Amino acid sequence: MVTEEKRQEILEKLKNAVIQYDEDTSKEASKEALEVGLEPNDAIFSGLVSGMEEVGRLFEAQEYFVPELLMCADALYAGLDILKPHVKQLDLGVKGSVVIGTVEGDVHDIGKNIVKMMFDVAGFTVYDLGRDVPLDKFVEEQMKTDSDLVCLSAMMTTTMVGMKKVIEDLKAKNPNVKIMIGGAPVSQDIAEKWGADGYAKDANNALKDAINMISSLKKLKEEAEAKKGS
Amino acid sequence: MSDITPKQRVLRLFAGERTDRPPCFSGMGNVTTEGLKKFGYKFAALHSNAKMMSDAAASTYKLFGFECGVVPFDLCVEAEALGCEINVYAHLEDILYPTIKKKLIHTEDEMDIRIPSDLAVRGRIPLIKETIGLIKADIGNEVAVGTYVLGPFTLAGQIMELNDLLKLSFKKPDKIGKLLDMLAAAIIIVAKEYEKAGADYITVREMGATSDVLSPRVFKNLILPYLKKIFAELKTNTVLHICGKTNDIAVSMVESGARAISVDQKNDVAETRKKIGNDSLLFGNYDPYNVLVSGTPEKVRETIRKCMDDGVSAVWPGCDIWPTVPPENINAMMDEVKKYRR
Structure with a gap:
């Protein structure tokens, strides 16, 4: 040892x-x-x-x-x-798989890649759709992989509005899926208005949110273990 | 007081003369879905048709009195002329701005590129020149006609992977400097063509160099020298636009030699005004989506008043105006500016 x-x-x-x-x-x-x-x-x-x-x-x-x-x-x-x-086995006590991508019309993927890194670290199965992803593809991939989480990224005001439609479609098909949106133009207000479960306004916030998410998953795991032990 | 045209007001502002009120215009795209509806045009079709582009650009003035005409609507013109392939999303009904589909530089080894000798007649540059002529003939007596080019760093981000560009800016600044120098020369060629076509003002959009992404130190050392080169060569009125965090680079932006600087809603304009003094032209800085599109008319009025109270020289958006802007909001903005007195 x-x-x-x-x-x-x-x-x-x-x-x-x-x-x-x-x-x-x-x-x-x-x-x-x-x-x-x-x-x-x-x-x-x-x-x-x-x-x-x-x-x-x-x-x-x-x-x-x-x-x-x-x-x-x-x-x-x-x-x-x-x-x-x-x-x-990276058992975080929660099954983790995530669909992630930058929405169609947007070719900026740095923020998305930082968030993806944190999911990689946490042992999530990551389905990375890349950048400039047609909106239907997010819904299709979520259905196909039955992922718990979908992360949408947009770096520009001009592409952000596409996320609204994806959120609607995803929630219509699967009300339980959690949706996180991120990117410079995104705000808490927009996330709430459009029905997203979480938001990150820049790479750093995305990083923090992802770390928070992982920490809470770890806590869940510890609690589960403590229960097992008692 | 309003016996002068919007054009005269803008040109007087650029000339450093006093104006009765700030003009309300932009150096970036401002086409609206209302304007598109009027002509029955599809957004994706505008980018390659001079007549349609000119009609659409002029419609924001004709419908709402917005005090300019600006073309083009996308950010891919220079990259396309340099050899990139673009996607205009012609298959979609939704409004999407064109993007670069295929880059010119894929690895660090491919960075040694040359400017095509016929750059001025490549891609859509002749088309944009023609459009500037058309829009001038249409509304050029009443409002100033503007156009834009990208800044060298932002253009570099179009022709190569942004990931590589950012890391190399840190690891191998000399190599990036060489590329920026070359791109500055290309931008000068394009901007001079637009001058020839009669643009009343040209905005250089260098949003890739925002302090959200790059440190003020890197901006000053690596990017500012090439912006200076560009502004030194241009004879028409010029604006340097950078969005995102800009308070720490505002003074450098003024030093670039641009006639005016343009900042977005993340800039604390009152602070910037103090730093750069009263003689420098500062354009900004309302949020063109969260205020102009999704705010209420009252929120729009409040925001616009604050911009003017904070000391902007012109009421001007932080980015392209998103086309679905509600007419009542843009009307509220125009009304608020028109009744304002210094």
């Missing part, structure tokens, strides 16, 4: 690799984590994701901007690609 000291050392390395967008160190520390027998889940959440949370803070403080965010995401993926195959 790995000592607490060693564990902290590796976690710190993973965290800093993400913050300093250092892909090489992220890979190296991930391999080391596996070698010394650190629980891969622990390395992902307490290392990589913890680094990404700090990145979110730096973004909010306007010390980091989108280029840095993208490079940090690359560093996270560099580690995740090594760790993920060794995760036995």
Whole structure:
């Protein structure tokens, strides 16, 4: 079993690799984590994701901007690609699958990709439809995959209005599906008016929302385990 | 007081003269579904037809008294002329703005591109020039006729993957600088053609360089030099538009040499006005969707009054006006501006 000291050392390395967008160190520390027998889940959440949370803070403080965010995401993926195959079962207590994409007419997918990353981290099955996605495709894919969550992204006012129709269609076909919308022009007001379950106004908020979602899923899991134990 | 035409008011503003009130116009698209209905035009068909584009652009003035005529309606003209393929979504009834379907640069190795020597006659550039002529003949005596080009960084985001552009701006700024220099030269060629066609003002739309995406430092070091190059070459009235967060770059925007700067609803205009002084022209900054389309007429009036009280030189939207704007809202806006006195 790995000592607490060693564990902290590796976690710190993973965290800093993400913050300093250092892909090489992220890979190296991930391999080391596996070698010394650190629980891969622990390395992902307490290392990589913890680094990404700090990145979110730096973004909010306007010390980091989108280029840095993208490079940090690359560093996270560099580690995740090594760790993920060794995760036995990422049981979050909730079945997670999500359909995600940028709506038709919009070719901006950076925000969408950041959110997708967080779902990847959380072990969700992600059906990524990409960008400029015809509106019907979201409904079709949700039906086909029976996903719990659909995430729609639009970066421009001129494409945002398309989301309204997708929400209506999705809710008509499956009232239980949760819908999250995001992108620069989106507001809480619009999300409520159009019947979306959640919204994120920029990449950072999307990141925070996704992290919150994952944290609450983790909490659910812990509660379930506590119940099992008692 | 209103014995001057909207055109005279706009031109006097650009010339630095006093005007009775701020003009209410835009440098970006402002076609409305009401205008399209009047002619029975489909949005997707406008982009490749000079007569239709001109009719649609003039209709916002004719129907609502909006004080300009602006073409084109999409952001793909320069990228298309440089060799990208575009999608106008002709198969859809809904209004969607054209996008780039196929980029010019797919990897970092392909960044060494050249400007085609016949750029001025490629793609839809001759069509836009023709349209500027048509709209001038139609309403050019009454209102100022405007057009726009993209800024070099935003154009770079059209011709290459945005992901790569952003990361390379950080990792290899020299390489991006070289590309921006070349694109600035291309933009100058296109803008000069529009000058020749008689545009009264040209807006350079550099929304990719917003502080929501890039740090003010990167804006100043990497992008501003090429914007300066562009504005130094243009003789007509110019506007630099950047949306999103712009308070920390507003002074740099003025330094670009643009005659006026344009900001959106995320800018604290009262603060910006203090920073840039009273002599600089500042256009803005109402939300063209959440206020103009989905707000009530009262909300529109309140917002427009605040823009003017905060110190805008012209009442001007934060982006393209979304076509489904309700007539009562645009009428409320025009009325509020017209009764305003400095």
